Amino acid sequence: MSAPEEEWRRLDGRTVLVTAMVLAGFAAGAGLPALLGLAGGMPLWKALGWVLAGAALLVGAGTGADLVRWQRTRYRIGPERAELHTGLVLVKRRSLARDRIRSVDLTANVLLRVLGLVKVRIGTGEHIVGGGSTLELDAVSRAEGERLRLELLARSAPREAAAHPDGALAALDPAWIRYAPVSFVAPLLGGAAAGAVMQVSEWFGARAEVIEWVGDRFRDTPLVWVIVTLAAAALVAGVIGAVGLWIEMWWNYRLDREPGGTLRVRRGLFTARSISIEERRLRGVDLVEPLGVRLFGAARLDAVATGLVKDQQDNHADINVLLPVVPRVLADEVAAQVLRESASPTREALLTPHPRTARGRRLRWALSAALLPATVLALLGTLLTPVLLWIATAWVAVGVPVAVLLALDAYRALGHGIAGDYLVTRSGTVRRSTVALQRTGVIGWTVRRSVFQRRAGLITLTATTAAGAGAYGVHDAAEGEGLAFASEAVPGLLEPFLDRG
Amino acid sequence: MAGENTVRLRPPNNRLNERAVNWWRTQVLLTAAVPALVLSVLGAFIEPARTWLLVPAGVIAVAGLACTAFFPAWWYRVHRWEVTDEAVYVRTGALWQEWRIAPMSRIQTVDTVRGPLEQAFRLATVTVTTASAKGAVRIEGLDHEVAAALAESLTRITRATPGDAT
Incomplete structure (x- = not known):
């Protein structure tokens, strides 16, 4: 570990350049439809002048504001605390205790990568209203980001992990791309593509022509075939989109266990992401099998961990995904390695089916x-x-x-069971999810029974936990067996309130 | 379903305060009265749509009265709570019954809330939250002095119980 330094540091100056480039790109994107719209009412040179003036104002003001932000932002990693001072008008001072820091995530989009920068999010993983639990450094140089990550997460963690050594747990196999088209993303993207064609053609005032052109292609075909062909075209576009999205999200994927008990996911073709999950925060895994993917015998693996706070600006970032859609056997294997078990608790054989x-x-x-x-x-x-x-x-x-x-x-799909230190529950058909939750991670039980369930002798058990979704349910278990299971899974919690007769 | 080794959840020991029945009745009455009144006032003024406004108003009023007579008494029989040294245990719900258990070692905060209506009936609600976003346990309709004492003792026990609450 390097010696903790006391001096205040600045963000990398090139971040202002990035802001200017983003704004310029935005201005170009918004300027084109505006130009086309204005050109209808006035001469082209005049419209161009207006649009350029607007763009210059936008880029100039935005860059100026970012320059001030850069000048007024300082951060310091002290021996006790990590501190960040920022703010344009009001100076915000935010500081996190070093021993509370649970995550250091690095993100770099294309522009940042070209300039060798990364965005760093330092989090304590606590749910505090107003987001007081994260520091965001936007942006620092890649070397500095890596240094921060290593320094802040390095802990002396003496673990007897001979059977589960540090190192790579999984790395990308390009063959996994075959599962990309069967995800539900494909039809969605297909619809979006059709919508985009309509939207862009409207900007150019050519929507009617496009529809007419499509109508011309199919002049002599019956209506059914027109619909089938158009649906197929949208689907093909969707599949191409899904494959593209998969490549952007998962290229360079690696899952590593690093010294000190941290799992690290790295992925992304253009936007490179690095997400670290402390094993101390890991309460289990969630094996997710969406319908399409399940038909091909594949599954995805999510982490169930405390304090994985979603990025507000980047909601599709999926920060709890440990493994993309891969063959089911491999997903089980990686689950076992992640949990340091010899066999995954998510295996099929361990589950008790529910009553008829x-x-x-x-x-x-x-x-x-x-x-x-x-x-x-x-x-x-x-x-x-x-x-x-x-x-x-x-x-x-x-x-x-x-x-x-x-x-x-x-x-x-319904099933539940106890596998060693884990409580396992499975449910769902369109999105089948098998959750293995550490029994010590359960911090309460909720038992529900509707009038209909009462007649059928069923109950729904919900284990509440600090991690992941906050609660994981065992739906429609037999009343007696379910309660016995819940009582056994978390010893001592339910027992005083049970009537065994 | 009868079996030789049936396991059941036993009901928690304590009932709520009797005033909770009237508190619930007032709540149900108010909930039904507001739309019924609005509809009947509209019906009085808008002549062409009179039947279409007064009939629903009547239906809502009758249903509200029926619920007022029926549900609060049932809820009072069903709602129960209990606090042991290890856990908070609450049963709620009539048609959809729910039992909630939160262990002392995982309790993070204990809140006492008294809304205006609750104040009028000298009642209070105690909410116990854990580190789970979905694990909060609410005990509604306690006598306000009982609630204050309960909140205090819960805070004391929680402080004395080791645990990192996650």
Whole structure:
């Protein structure tokens, strides 16, 4: 460890340059539609003049403000505290106790990377209203960021980890890209692409032409084929988008265990991210299998850790993802390594299935969800037009089998069990999630029973925890067995309140 | 479901204060009275839509009265609480029953809140939060002196119980 220095440091000066470039890019992006809009009403040179003046004002003012911010921002890593002073008008002083710091995350988008800079977020992982628990250094040089990360997270952690040495736990296998198109992102991106074409064509005042052009291509084709072709085109665009997004998010992916008990995820093609999770904060893992991905026998691994605070500006950053979608076997293997276990607690064999009455409940939900719209349609159909009756029939013919299949799958997904030090619960069909939670990480139980569950002899148990989503549920377990399970999983907590008869 | 080795949650020991029944009744009445009144006033002034405003107003009023007569008494029978040296244990809900348990060693804060209506009935709500975003335990409708004493003893026990609350 380097000697803790006392002097105040500045952010890297090039951060002002980055701000200027971002603003210039923004001005160009906003200026083009504005220029096209203005050009309709006045000569081109005049419109250009207005747009350029606006852009210059925006870039100049923004850069000036950032220059002041840079001049007035200081940080210091002392032996006891990490401090940051910043603020344009009001000086904000923020300081974190060194021994409370739980995470040092580095992010660098393309511009920052080109200039060799990184954004550093230092967090204590506490949920304080107003975000008083993080320091953000935007931005420092890459070497300085790495130095801060090592210095702030380095701790003497004597652990007997012969079976689970430090080093790489997982690294990118380009073959994993085959799971990118089956994620739910693909159809979403396809829809977004179609929307973008419409939007851009409207900027140029050419929306009608685009629609007409598409109509021309299909002059002699029946309507069904037009719809099928357009849907396929959108889907292809979506798949390309999903693959692109996957490459941007997961290129250079590595999962390492570093000395001192820290897990580190590094990933990103253009925007490079480095996320550190202290093993002390790790309360378990969540094996997530979205429907499409599950059909191909694959799964994703999320960390269940305390104090993973989401970045406000970057909500899709997924900072708790440990492993992208990979073959299920590999996901289990990595889960075991992450938890320092010989075998993953998320394995299938360890789970107790739930009573058959839980299946009846799911079938009833699914059928009512499928039949309710059909009933409404049929009612309207008898009153208004028989076309609606046909739609209702088609809806039932397609909807009921799908609903029944999903319900049966949802029932099969239900399961809970105890695997060593972990409490395991699994549920969900569209997004099946198997959570393994440290039994010592459970800080309370909530038991719920509706009138319907009471008749079926079922209860829903929820283990509350400081980590991850805050609560993980065991849905529709048999009453006696479920309570016995909860009592065994966290010894002493539930026992005084149980009636064993 | 009967079985030889049935395990059940036993009810917590303490009931709420009896005044809670009237507090709940007032709450339900007020909730129903506001939309019913608004609808009937509108109905009195807008002649063409009179039936369409007065009928729902009547339905809401009748339903509100029925709920006032029925639910608070049921809630009073069901809602219970208990504090041991190890945990806080609360049962709530009539149609959707809920039992909540929070161990002393994980309690972070103990709050006592008294809304205007609660003050009128000399009642208070004690909220116990843990490090989980979803683990808060609320005991509503306690006598305000009992609540103050409870909050104080909880704070004392929590301070004496070792644990890092996560």
